[in-house]
Amino acid sequence: MSRKKFYALLVIAALSISIGGLACGDTIEQLDKLDETYGAT
Amino acid sequence: MKPIDDSLGALAPALDGLGALAPRSLTPNALLAGLLGLIAVVHLPLLGFGFIYDDGWTLRSNGFLRPGQFDLALLFSPEAAARHVPDAFRPTLVVFDALSLRALGLAPWAHHGLSIALHLGVCVLLARLLRRLGAPEALVLGSVACFGLLAIHAEAVAVISFREDLLAAALGLGALLAGLRMVEARRRVLALAWGSAAALLMALACGAKLSAAPLPVVLGLLMWLSPWAEPSDRRPRARLAILLGLLGLGVGLALAQTWLVHGGSPYGADNPRIYAQRVGLGPVLAASTQIHLGYLQQILAPVNLAPEYVDRGASWTAPATVIASATLLGLAIASLLPGVRRRWPLLAFAGLGWLLLCIPTSNLVGLPNMRADRFMYLPSVPICVGLAAALLSIGRRFAAEQHQAWLPLLGFVLIQGSLGVAATRVYVSNTTLWHTAVKRAPESARAHALLGLERVGAARQGERLASEVAEAAERSCRRAEQLDPLYELPQLCLGALAIVRQDWVLAYEHHARAIELSIDRNDRPLAALAQIALDLPAGWLEQDRKAHAIELLERGLREYPYSPELHAAAARVYHRLGQPDRALALYRRARSLRPDRWETVVGGLELALDLGDAASAHRTWWAEAKLLERADPATRTHLIRRLATARALSPDFSLLHSLLNSGVFPDEP
Numbered sequence: 001m002s003r004k005k006f007y008a009l010l011v012i013a014a015l016s017i018s019i020g021g022l023a024c025g026d027t028i029e030q031l032d033k034l035d036e037t038y039g040a041t
Numbered sequence: 042m043k044p045i046d047d048s049l050g051a052l053a054p055a056l057d058g059l060g061a062l063a064p065r066s067l068t069p070n071a072l073l074a075g076l077l078g079l080i081a082v083v084h085l086p087l088l089g090f091g092f093i094y095d096d097g098w099t100l101r102s103n104g105f106l107r108p109g110q111f112d113l114a115l116l117f118s119p120e121a122a123a124r125h126v127p128d129a130f131r132p133t134l135v136v137f138d139a140l141s142l143r144a145l146g147l148a149p150w151a152h153h154g155l156s157i158a159l160h161l162g163v164c165v166l167l168a169r170l171l172r173r174l175g176a177p178e179a180l181v182l183g184s185v186a187c188f189g190l191l192a193i194h195a196e197a198v199a200v201i202s203f204r205e206d207l208l209a210a211a212l213g214l215g216a217l218l219a220g221l222r223m224v225e226a227r228r229r230v231l232a233l234a235w236g237s238a239a240a241l242l243m244a245l246a247c248g249a250k251l252s253a254a255p256l257p258v259v260l261g262l263l264m265w266l267s268p269w270a271e272p273s274d275r276r277p278r279a280r281l282a283i284l285l286g287l288l289g290l291g292v293g294l295a296l297a298q299t300w301l302v303h304g305g306s307p308y309g310a311d312n313p314r315i316y317a318q319r320v321g322l323g324p325v326l327a328a329s330t331q332i333h334l335g336y337l338q339q340i341l342a343p344v345n346l347a348p349e350y351v352d353r354g355a356s357w358t359a360p361a362t363v364i365a366s367a368t369l370l371g372l373a374i375a376s377l378l379p380g381v382r383r384r385w386p387l388l389a390f391a392g393l394g395w396l397l398l399c400i401p402t403s404n405l406v407g408l409p410n411m412r413a414d415r416f417m418y419l420p421s422v423p424i425c426v427g428l429a430a431a432l433l434s435i436g437r438r439f440a441a442e443q444h445q446a447w448l449p450l451l452g453f454v455l456i457q458g459s460l461g462v463a464a465t466r467v468y469v470s471n472t473t474l475w476h477t478a479v480k481r482a483p484e485s486a487r488a489h490a491l492l493g494l495e496r497v498g499a500a501r502q503g504e505r506l507a508s509e510v511a512e513a514a515e516r517s518c519r520r521a522e523q524l525d526p527l528y529e530l531p532q533l534c535l536g537a538l539a540i541v542r543q544d545w546v547l548a549y550e551h552h553a554r555a556i557e558l559s560i561d562r563n564d565r566p567l568a569a570l571a572q573i574a575l576d577l578p579a580g581w582l583e584q585d586r587k588a589h590a591i592e593l594l595e596r597g598l599r600e601y602p603y604s605p606e607l608h609a610a611a612a613r614v615y616h617r618l619g620q621p622d623r624a625l626a627l628y629r630r631a632r633s634l635r636p637d638r639w640e641t642v643v644g645g646l647e648l649a650l651d652l653g654d655a656a657s658a659h660r661t662w663w664a665e666a667k668l669l670e671r672a673d674p675a676t677r678t679h680l681i682r683r684l685a686t687a688r689a690l691s692p693d694f695s696l697l698h699s700l701l702n703s704g705v706f707p708d709e710p
Contacts (some may be wrong), residue, residue, distance in 0.1 A: 003066050014082045016455050017190070021083075021462025030472040041514050 069178050073168055076182060077161050080189035083458055084160065086465070087153045087199055091326070091470045095202040098562070099138060101147060103127050104634030106139040121302045125601050127562065130299045132308035133212070133248035134205045147637050152201045159207040160198045164189045166214035167422060173221050174661060175269035177428075183429030186454045192343030193336075195464035197415040205250040206418040212246035213253035213419065216291065217260050220284045224277065232280065236287050243291025250299060250428035252419050255397040257288035259423070262393055268386035309560055313527055315407035316352040324354025325411065329404040330365040331355060332412045336399070337368075340417060340424055343460040348467050349478035349488045350412040363442035372396065391427025392672055395420050414464075445685065479517075486525035493517030493534040497541055506541050514538055526595060529559035533566060540569070545576040566596035568610030590614055605635030609644060616648050624648055625705070632706050639665075639672045645705035646680060655694045660704035 067075075092101060104110055105126045113136065115121050121129035128134055145151035164185045171181045188194075197206045216239045223235035246253035264281055298308055308315055312483050317325040332350075339346060356361050375381055376392035398420035404411055432453055435447035467477045478488035496514035497506070505515075515538055521531035536551030552570040556563050571593040574586050582589055594611040601607050612627035628645040635641070642665045649658040662669065662684060669677065688694050 006067060006072070006075065010079050013451070013455060013458075014079055017083050017458035017462055018453065020459025021466075023463075024459050025462070025463035025466045027466040027469075027473060027477055029469045030476065031468060 060488075069172075069181075072182055073165070073185065076186055076189070077164060079163055080164060080186075081157060083190065083462060084157045084198060084465075086462070087157060088150045090153055090199060090465075090469045091149050091471075092147075092152075093468055093474055094200050096152075096200070097222060099127050099202045100142060100152070101637070102605055102635060103138070104605050104608075106135070106142050107634055107636075108143065111139050111635060117298060117301055119302060119304065123600075124603065125564070126603065128205070129302050131205055131249055132298055133245045134250070137204075137208055137249070147155050149201070153199075156198055156201055156204050156207060159204055159211055160194070161187070163207060163210045163214065166211060166218065167425075170214055170218050170221075173218060174263065177269075178431055180426070183433050183450050184426045186450065187425035187429050187457070190458035190461060191340065191421055191425060192346060192457045192461035192464055193339050193414050193417045193421065195346060195412070195414065195461050196468065197418040199465040199468035200415070206415050209250035209253040210244050210419045210422070212242050212249060214422075216240075216242035216246055216253075216288060217256060220260065220288060223287075224280045236284060239284065240287040240291040240294075243288045244294040245291075247292050247295030251295065251299075252401045252416070253500065254295070254360055255400055256419075257285050257292065258397050259394050260288065261285055263390060266382060266386040266390050267391060304406060308407060312407070312409070312560055313558070314409040314560075316354065316411055317407045319527075320354040324356065325404050327357045327359070327362045327366075328353050328355035328411065330369055331361050333399060333403070333411075334365040334368055336417050336420075339414070340421055341428075343457060343464070345481075346414055346460070346464045347481035348414075348474050349479070349482040349485050350410070351482050351484045352411045355546060363490065369396070372650065380486045387427050387430040391423045394423025398423065442696070479645060483525060485528055486521040486528050489521035489524065490528070490530035490534045491519045493521060494530075494537055495536045497534070504546045511538065511541070515536055517579060527558060527710060529555040529566070532558065536566075536569065540573065545573050545582060546578065549577055550575045556706075564597055564601035564604035564607040565610075567593050567601075568604075568607045571597070571614055572610055575614065587618055591618075603634060603643065605631045605638055607643045608634060609638065612641075612648075613644055616644065616651070621648060621652055623664045629706060629708070633708070637668065639668050640670055642706070643672060643676055643680065647683070649705050650683050650687055653687075653691070654702075655684075655691040656699040656702040657704055658687060659694075659699040660702040663699075663704065664704050665706075 085291055100106070103126075105112075105124075113132075115126065116129060116132040116135060126135070128138075141152065141155055143157065167188055168181050168185050171184060172178075176184075192598070197203050219235050219242055220239035223232050223239055226232035226235055243253070243256065243393070246256070261281075303309075306312075306315075312318060335345075357363075357366075372392045373396055376389040382389045399416075402408065402416035402420075404412075429450060432450040433446065436449045438446070440446040466473075468474055471491070475488055475492040475495055478485060479492050492513045493516075496510055496517060514534070518531055518534035518538060521534060525531065532551045532555035536548050537553060539545075539548035539551060549570065552566050552573060555566050556570065559566070571590040574590040574593065576583065577586055579586075591614070594607075594614055597604070597607045598611055608627050608631035612624045612631055615621075615627060616624035625645070625648060628641060628648060631638070631641045632645065642661065646658050646661045646665075649655075649661060662680065669680075672680075
């Protein structure tokens with residue numbers, strides 16, 4: 001494997017993960033109304 | 042086709058062969074840097090996320106971290122618990138938070154950047170540790186790729202206040218590395234220095250989170266299994282024993298700090314939030330076996346990752362418990378079998394190492410959450426090493442050409458990374474988090490209560506609470522109360538809703554009940570209760586309303602000396618009761634505990650206006666212009682009008698006079 005192929009593999013991997021992440025998620029992102037919360041643990 | 046024992050049994054030569062697949066012109070470090078770059082890029086969207094979950098409690102509203110308040114010695118005395126310092130039993134984390142707050146301020150992107158850097162740091166330390174232990178380079182890279190992109194790490198990396206897990210892992214792996222340097226050192230002085238560093242780093246790791254405590258045993262396990270060392274290459278046993286003793290000393294020091302501060306469990310012996318207090322340890326441990334089988338599934342096949350899980354007990358005779366217990370026991374026994382240990386030492390290490398690292402969060406000792414994805418951050422390390430070895434071995438066995446041997450690992454990492462990115466999006470904001478939590482854990486009282494509070498929160502931002510939103514909020518609060526009548530959050534949810542509806546009696550009753558149920562974090566409920574008490578109908582309370590409000594506030598100020606919200610609320614009450622000196626002192630303290638809170642500045646400014654000090658009010662308005670831009674439009678308009686009136690009513694007012702005035706907050710934070 002050449003150096004160029006290695007870098008290309010990294011770029012393809014990053015793109016695949018990003019696109020895969022968008023495709024797999026079912027979250028609707030919403031903004032917060034509050035900046036003070038009661039915490040949770 | 043090679044037999045499996047050729048590839049997993051004598052793993053080192055098998056994986057050495059894979060090293061040839063790497064670009065010939067790139068050094069191992071350059072390959073690792075490329076991989077770290079990929080892990081960093083995948084996590085970059087986190088920079089756009091906000092403060093969520095406990096970030097407010099540990100960072101934003103944690104007055105103890107501010108300059109002038111922070112006192113390291115306090116973290117080693119019972120006073121830390123008495124003064125309700127957040128996470129007082131994790132001194133390393135508290136110091137790290139204080140330093141990060143000074144270096145980065147309160148910019149969420151910078152703190153998320155720090156979390157990503159910590160995660161990358163853990164990846165680097167894992168690579169260094171594996172190399173030092175003699176692992177082949179292909180396995181080093183494969184393990185780092187698996188660990189760096191494992192989907193179950195989404196919560197630990199995406200939530201700023203959970204960097205305790207990252208910090209503990211980084212310091213713990215650092216301790217093991219220093220320990221190995223000690224064992225290999227030729228000079229005694231060097232060995233002593235590395236040994237001391239290992240003990241110190243282990244103490245710091247456990248001081249960040251006790252999840253690092255089993256690491257000395259895991260190192261001992263690695264030495265015992267010797268997956269990469271020839272029998273003649275065994276390290277000196279005497280030094281290894283000393284090292285394990287030193288690492289154990291580090292763990293002991295961290296435990297001693299917890300004992301000093303809390304005198305036992307950091308969560309309180311009778312804390313109702315610990316589920317074992319309600320149903321007993323047996324049912325909790327039975328459920329814990331199912332939980333751990335679930336963790337294993339989530340690590341290998343990352344579906345059903347969630348920000349929230351419901352605490353529950355289980356019967357030891359339930360089929361799910363029997364299957365889970367048998368699987369975990371089978372895993373432990375199989376890993377210990379001499380045949381397995383010798384032929385597949387890395388798989389034995391993955392199984393036993395994971396089980397050992399799960400002990401701190403296995404619910405043997407009570408925790409407020411029985412289950413959380415973040416608990417698997419450090420325990421996933423041995424599994425990642427075992428998985429990388431297995432996937433590389435499978436690839437080598439089935440690949441037609443040598444370079445195809447990486448394909449199984451690549452496929453696994455791409456799937457894990459994709460599902461991990463999808464899982465992190467849940468943590469973009471509290472609103473998204475609790476909406477998702479209600480969907481994934483519909484039986485969670487906490488999720489319903491916090492979603493209800495988020496809905497009520499719209500009214501606190503100067504918006505009118507629409508009746509539909511109010512009804513939705515009430516449904517969430519009521520459902521939460523129904524799910525757990527002994528939990529304070531549903532009461533706070535109903536109390537907040539009553540405040541918005543200006544039903545002071547109901548608001549008082551719910552807040553009083555919340556304080557009764559909760560054993561910690563009562564600062565804001567006390568502040569709310571004191572303010573509500575002043576608005577109760579005359580005669581509703583047996584005692585004088587003002588005296589009652591002051592009594593509540595003084596109790597709160599005594600118990601929570603680092604709570605900015607409580608100090609600001611106390612200032613408002615004293616302001617309202619006509620005690621300006623006390624109010625001013627409290628406004629100033631509230632400001633020093635949390636300089637970024639605009640509500641405190643507005644309170645101080647209004648006090649100056651009420652006292653007729655137009656110069657001081659104007660000076661404060663100008664000096665705090667940037668902060669006050671964040672106030673809601675109604676508040677800003679109200680202040681502008683009051684300032685104009687103050688100018689008109691003060692014949693002596695001048696621009697110069699105002700600029701020379703020190704303002705309400707002369708000691709800028």
